[in-house]
Amino acid sequence: MMCSKTVRSVPGSLLLAVIVLGLLSGCGRRSEPEFTADPLTQTLLPEAQAAVREQMDQNFGTVQQLQVPLEAPINWGGINGTIEQVSVAEGEEPHWGVTISGAVERLSGEKLRVVSSSDHVPGFPPVLTVQSHSGRDGIVKFEEELPADATEPIRFVAQPVHRLLTGQALYMQHCSACHGVSGAGDGPQSQILNPKPRDFRYGLLKYTSTSIGHKASTDDLRKTLKQGIAGTGMPAFKALANQEIDQIVDYAKYLAIRGEVERAVATDAAIDFSKSAAEGQDRQELAADLEDYADEDLPGIFQDEIARISDQWQQADLESSIVQPALTLPEPLEPSRTDESLTSLANGRRIYLSKAGQCASCHGETGRGDGTQTQQIHKRPDGSPYEKPGLHDAWGHLVKPRDLTYGVFHGGRDPVEIYRRVFAGVKGTPMPAYGMSGLSEPEIWDLVNYLLYLAGDYPDVNESDLESPPASN
Ligand code: HEC
Numbered sequence: 015m016m017c018s019k020t021v022r023s024v025p026g027s028l029l030l031a032v033i034v035l036g037l038l039s040g041c042g043r044r045s046e047p048e049f050t051a052d053p054l055t056q057t058l059l060p061e062a063q064a065a066v067r068e069q070m071d072q073n074f075g076t077v078q079q080l081q082v083p084l085e086a087p088i089n090w091g092g093i094n095g096t097i098e099q100v101s102v103a104e105g106e107e108p109h110w111g112v113t114i115s116g117a118v119e120r121l122s123g124e125k126l127r128v129v130s131s132s133d134h135v136p137g138f139p140p141v142l143t144v145q146s147h148s149g150r151d152g153i154v155k156f157e158e159e160l161p162a163d164a165t166e167p168i169r170f171v172a173q174p175v176h177r178l179l180t181g182q183a184l185y186m187q188h189c190s191a192c193h194g195v196s197g198a199g200d201g202p203q204s205q206i207l208n209p210k211p212r213d214f215r216y217g218l219l220k221y222t223s224t225s226i227g228h229k230a231s232t233d234d235l236r237k238t239l240k241q242g243i244a245g246t247g248m249p250a251f252k253a254l255a256n257q258e259i260d261q262i263v264d265y266a267k268y269l270a271i272r273g274e275v276e277r278a279v280a281t282d283a284a285i286d287f288s289k290s291a292a293e294g295q296d297r298q299e300l301a302a303d304l305e306d307y308a309d310e311d312l313p314g315i316f317q318d319e320i321a322r323i324s325d326q327w328q329q330a331d332l333e334s335s336i337v338q339p340a341l342t343l344p345e346p347l348e349p350s351r352t353d354e355s356l357t358s359l360a361n362g363r364r365i366y367l368s369k370a371g372q373c374a375s376c377h378g379e380t381g382r383g384d385g386t387q388t389q390q391i392h393k394r395p396d397g398s399p400y401e402k403p404g405l406h407d408a409w410g411h412l413v414k415p416r417d418l419t420y421g422v423f424h425g426g427r428d429p430v431e432i433y434r435r436v437f438a439g440v441k442g443t444p445m446p447a448y449g450m451s452g453l454s455e456p457e458i459w460d461l462v463n464y465l466l467y468l469a470g471d472y473p474d475v476n477e478s479d480l481e482s483p484p485a486s487n
């Protein structure tokens with residue numbers, strides 16, 4: 015409220031002008047963007063929040079000074095490596111040798127940030143300034159004095175993180191208005207959008223080529239940015255160069271990993287140190303427990319979660335994680351591969367309307383998205399009922415089953431994409447993964463045919479064709 019103070023003494027219409035100008039100029043002082051704490055972190059005791067915050071900053075940096083954990087499968091464009099003591103000759107003081115990975119051969123003048131030392135040498139400086147680095151034998155000299163008892167390799171990263179900074183700048187320009195500075199889906203424009211922009215902090219994306227339980231692949235993210243999501247506020251960024259898309263994708267992944275790690279750590283911390291868990295506890299005892307937890311447990315929990323979540327993102331890029339059907343889309347009026355007495359289309363409709371398929375209970379008999387489940391009160395994961403009738407997604411928003419007659423497939427209308435939607439579901443939504451619940455590949459292809467029919471792709475096929483047996487050949 016800095017602005018109103020200066021305005022208070024100014025009278026009448028001038029006041030209005032000052033306010034308008036003030037609003038336009040942001041009072042001349044824009045507040046710096048910041049990562050906001052996850053709602054879960056905000057349920058913690060203030061001291062626990064501070065401890066989580068400190069570890070977050072240490073592992074991921076701040077908006078102004080990004081840092082990337084080494085495990086994260088993010089191309090941030092920097093250098094990382096290890097330094098290790100090497101003794102040169104007997105009787106001589108040991109030297110420090112360096113191994114680097116990255117597009118740089120010499121480190122002279124760089125500042126190296128120490129990210130871990132397996133034996134946690136006390137007194138090891140957190141930042142090392144390289145005085146000289148010999149390319150010939152890899153020996154480095156530092157301005158800082160290093161403890162001689164550090165015998166294990168020490169890992170470091172060198173700032174700056176050029177590539178990620180470009181990704182960040184592009185993200186702030188093109189994405190933050192909807193997805194927010196922290197990737198929480200809470201940018202200023204998010205309020206008018208339905209569905210809401212994705213909150214990346216769940217690490218959960220809807221439209222992926224990957225199998226059940228897997229995150230999105232790098233290619234999935236690229237595709238979402240290039241093609242947008244039809245039928246939603248997510249635009250297609252056609253004017254961005256491939257290299258720019260890749261840089262934004264890495265930054266979006268950074269936000270996703272950062273956010274999911276915070277959620278996981280806050281979940282753990284909340285067991286003992288949430289405001290509600292602390293009620294009625296002995297304050298001094300709790301403070302002592304919290305100090306132990308912050309010093310002894312928290313750094314390890316961060317490392318474990320970073321490793322676990324990074325690994326999941328890495329998994330999603332393996333070929334074995336991609337849903338790749340062996341067959342292709344049959345002709346709609348060909349005999350079904352599972353029941354020769356029916357056409358592929360008729361078998362698709364049979365499954366659609368069947369008890370096992372359940373499609374109609376959500377999407378409605380005619381596919382208009384008005385099935386009975388949309389009128390029922392459903393339960394939250396914790397068992398409590400939602401206030402409003404209808405289906406909800408993992409982010410807690412109401413979500414309508416798609417009107418399948420509308421002809422818009424948000425995940426893409428290529429038959430393989432539709433196959434993947436039915437096989438692996440729409441992740442984070444009630445749309446089930448039928449590849450897990452027993453539908454075979456030929457059955458899913460028949461369903462894809464019926465979905466294309468509902469979407470209007472087969473204008474020459476009549477209702478009566480659906481009833482008649484396939485033409486014998
Ligand atoms: C005008 C608002 C808007 C802008 C700008 C925007 N998005 Fe989105 N984005 C959305 C909405 C809305 C959705 C959710 C669509 C849905 O749930 O089907 C979304 C979804 C996504 C998803 C999730 C896809 C999935 O499979 O779940 C990703 C990733 C994404 N956006 C990245 C970006 C990036 C990166 C940028 C900037 C280059 C960006 N978005 C710009 C509105 C926006």
Ligand code: HEC
Pocket residue numbers: 220366371372373374375376377387405413414415416422423424425426432435436440443444445446448461465
């Ligand atoms: C429990 C409810 C439920 C059932 C059962 C269900 N769906 Fe869905 N389905 C949804 C919801 C909700 C969405 C929309 C997700 C979104 O918009 O994020 C959806 C979306 C879809 C989409 C749109 C994908 C896209 O790219 O836009 C298709 C296609 C689809 N469902 C087909 C089916 C088929 C076929 C079946 C039966 C085999 C089925 N659904 C069963 C709830 C359901």
